Amino acid sequence: MVIESLFGSDPIVNGLVGGLFIATLNLIGASLVFVWRDPSERALDGTLGFAAGVMLAASFTSLIIPGIETYSGGDPIPTLVGVALGAVVLDRSDVLVPHAHYLLSGRRRPDAANPSDSLPVADERLAGVVLFVLAITIHNMPEGLAVGVGFGSGDLGTAIPLMLAIGIQNVPEGLAVSVAAINAGLDRRDYAVFTGIRAGVVEIPLAVLGAYAVGAVSALLPYAMGFAAGAMLFVISDEIVPETHARGHERVATAGTIAGVIVMLYLDIALG
Template sequence: MVLADEFIRLFGSNPVVHGLVGGLVIATLNLFGASLVLVWRNPSERALDAALGFAAGVMLAASFTSLILPGIEQYSGGNPIPVLVGLALGALFLDRADVLVPHAHYLLSGRSRPDAAHPSDKLPVTDERLTGVVLFILAITLHNMPEGLAVGVGFGSGNVDTAIPLMLAIGIQNIPEGLAVSVAAINAGLDRRFYAAFAGVRSGVVEIPLAIIGAYAVQTVAELLPYAMGFAAGAMLFVISDEIIPETHTGGNERIATLGVIVGVIVMLYLDISLA
């Protein structure tokens, strides 16, 4: 793979350094997406739903082609159990985290969560805007964690051929995600330029160290690799199903969002095959 050879020529052969580079790439693309609000000042809800659907499709395909299937076929001798255990733990971790940090897509809208015990569990934006913004940022930061971990684990495996498409996939989906969270925060009253810059810093603070930690952990304890790949995939699949898809289906734009998912899957599969 020419791209992998060039990557190694530029950054050496240390997988932990590769994880650092991968974390920097996806954080930078998140910043780029967040900064789009400076030029695309009022994106429509339909456009955002299509973009988020595309992001979900990219993440969905990447979870299988770059994490689950390589984890089973290459790193656990064809035994699916370690990857599946990791997948279940990743989904469980995000599920428990959502109990502590309310669903991101309900915080700034003021709507009740579907699983709220009482309608009063919602956050009225007009009265508690700052609290909603803080929780929103925490929720989005939480959901960036598996992305950084996935990139680190991918490079930590030592297989640059599969890690680069995974890095590109997560970086690509970070662009519409960064734009969407910037728009939501701006609608809640934050300054446009401030949040566009802050989103990149926030993303980098969580994605870059987790990419390094993921690469270092699986390099140090090789037996963790299939579990870690499953964990990252399970966490990403949870975010797709529990956050992104429900958000894109609440405003009557489910058809365009679904088409976005299909396009995202196609793009990721093409990247995975063409870069192999």
């Protein structure tokens, strides 16, 4: 393995490398706004659909299935408990912080705290941008954790495809972050890219934390793998799919999702 030959076999070091890798690809995606200044809604929905497909396949092939078959001796309960916990934590986070697409449309999601409140208007735009960055940051957290947990398991055959998959899907996600930041009120491209950086940076410490936690307490591994998968599945179902199917581009988004699943499955087989 290239990572092992370059950085050794310490799971925490490899978790750090994995976090840096996915955060860098997030930045690359966010920086695309400099060369692709006005991507169409159709293109964004297709690319986000691709990101959803990659995350969907990775949740099962690199997290849920190994968590059950390899790290809990075939007992599905620890991993499935983790899946439920991951979904619950993301659900509670989304209740407190409105979805990014609700921020952009000018209203809070119906089940958010104080749903009757309107979003900040022009003279309170900074508050709206802060909420936007916080919402995106929350949605990046499971990705960093998943990569860290993958490397913390010590199984590079699982960790590397997972890292590559999340890194690949971070490119369209990073672009979407920059475009959404502009629409949320950031009128300069460099501020939009800063938002992309901010969204990606949270993945690095979480990758290290995930690798350390499962390395220190090996019994946590199936729970942690399930948690990361459940959180990603929640983001796919509750955030990405509704967003990509809201503007009449369902077929493009679905084609992107299928392409993402195919890419992830290929990576898993080729590198696993």
